[in-house]
Amino acid sequence: MKLKFPTSLAIASLVFSLGAAQAANWPSAPVTIVVPFAPGQTGDIVARMIAKELQTNLNQGFVVDNKPGAGGRIGTAFVARAKPDGNTLLLTSTGPFAIAPALYPKDTKYNPLTDFVGIAETASTPQVIAVSNGSGIASFSDMVKKSKTKDMSYGSAGNGSLQHLTMELLKKEINFPLVHVPFKGSSESKSAVLGNTLEVTSDSLPPLITSIKANQLKAVAVIDGRRSAYIPDVPTLGELGFPKLSAVAFFGLVAPKGTPKEIVETLNKQIINMYRTPAFQEQMRSQALTPPVERTPVEFDKYLAGEVERWKNVVMDAKVSVE
Template identity: 40%
Template sequence: MRQVSRVSKVLFCAIAAASFSVSALAQNWPNSTVTVVVPWPPGGPSDIAARPIAKRLTEDLGQPFVIDNRGGGGGNIGSAAVARAPADGNTLLITSSAPIVINPSLYKKMAFDPSKDLVPITNLLRVPLVLVAHPSVPANNLKELIAYIKTQPQFSYASAGNGTPQHMTGELFKSVTKLDITHVPYKGSAPAISDLLGGHVPIMFDSMIAIMPHIKSGKVKVIAVSGAKRSPLIPDVPTFAESGLPAVVSYAWYGFFAPAGTPKPLVAKINAETLKIMKEPAFQKILADTGSDYVGDTPENFAKFVKEESVKWAKVVKESGATVD
């Protein structure tokens, strides 16, 4: 009995020590520079969320939060680097949805498994996409556009690149309408928009963040918005659902992640600090300017959302036959 009691005490002390260690890590974090990897080139939409969050975390927590733009591989390279990093809160990830919920179905080989190697912290932005057309396209609404496409021997749509939410939204549109449209991928929104404005491609799907200046200038026709409701930025533009395609609901969203194994108290602390920033007027303005609702959430709810998105886009990839390698 004494031996059992002694073993029990040792186990209890070990568990208590481990709990204290985890708690201390969360309380003392950060105690050095924190690297926030953005797996895209500088100046992209992910930076719109990442840079103000990093700036305010630096100010609030007293340690530098440094943005590391590590592009390549459709977001996979930078995301994989975070997945392999120590789970101590010193390396974090802010990314668009592509490497998290689209690429695992689109790429035959991945250097990491987002569902196992990363832990969600919170959603940061959720921006509806818009379908826009060159002014020469003889259609002013979705019904007219679909009818026009059916009369064309060849038709194409542009996107910001393979595997992006823009690409997948186009594939979702094709799947629902059964239209034969060729995808033309670009290396980012800017060159795609340039070719749309030049009349080299007739239509494209893009996030409001990138295309809004050209909507305001009247250089493109806006056909429909992919959100569940109309956007306050373009309140006169109907949703796909209002236009007869309720299955076409899509967002370009951006989230905060940590390496798997990061202690829950530390994830909770990062979440709480981030939500505090997201409720401030400066970030509220970013939400308004990008057409995003407030989407700050608990790690558990965000994880559930990520899982649902993974299932949704896996289905679209399978039905479309899309692949990038």
């Protein structure tokens, strides 16, 4: 008797059918959105905004789980190993997704391009340099001058973070000797600046905007090619005659590779639709966030690949070391 083995087409059809059936029942349990940052950071804010809307729209619980540490690599590696069933997602950003693999090639336990599938961009924001009120610094130029005459430190969200790499690139190009003080999250760095125990911090705009508006700290530069509509009086580095380094952080939702296409597409459509509503747009403005570019999952994957390549080249060209 001749045995008949299923053809590759039959196997593919079976896999597709299983994926479609799984997606049809999704979400059948609470979904966890892992945030590889400490509470209060921009990624955490974005994740909680999205989780609340998805919970309402999909009639199922969406829980945010903060897993900070190692510049976002701990939480990211956790999701890379998670079961690809749509029940574990990752709210990622430029630091852990595009920068960390280039800075820590031996210690990064995931490959951003092969371990994840893109769902949708969720927001972006430029990096801002801010100083403490007790520092006596009045401008970015003043900060550079003072750093060359006295010992000064800057805080970041941790080694390998976008904030850290941005400042190290500036130090290398402008040649000013600020000492890096890594924290577990940007909220700790900001607290040190507010308490006048640290002179400078670099961070995305949302965690800083309230303190800037309240004159509790002073923003001296926006690291982007254009000014921010939220703090229009703060100049860009290009305007100040310094290197025109653009450091805009993206935030996006991704899933473990192998997550059913139907689930990914459902989430993509849900996120795009929520960002189109006036109510959610107002939430974005209240957090000083730039709305995302609408992309399909395939287009978002291409964007992520481009960011990984771009920051890899930046790290190589600047010869930045964090060891």
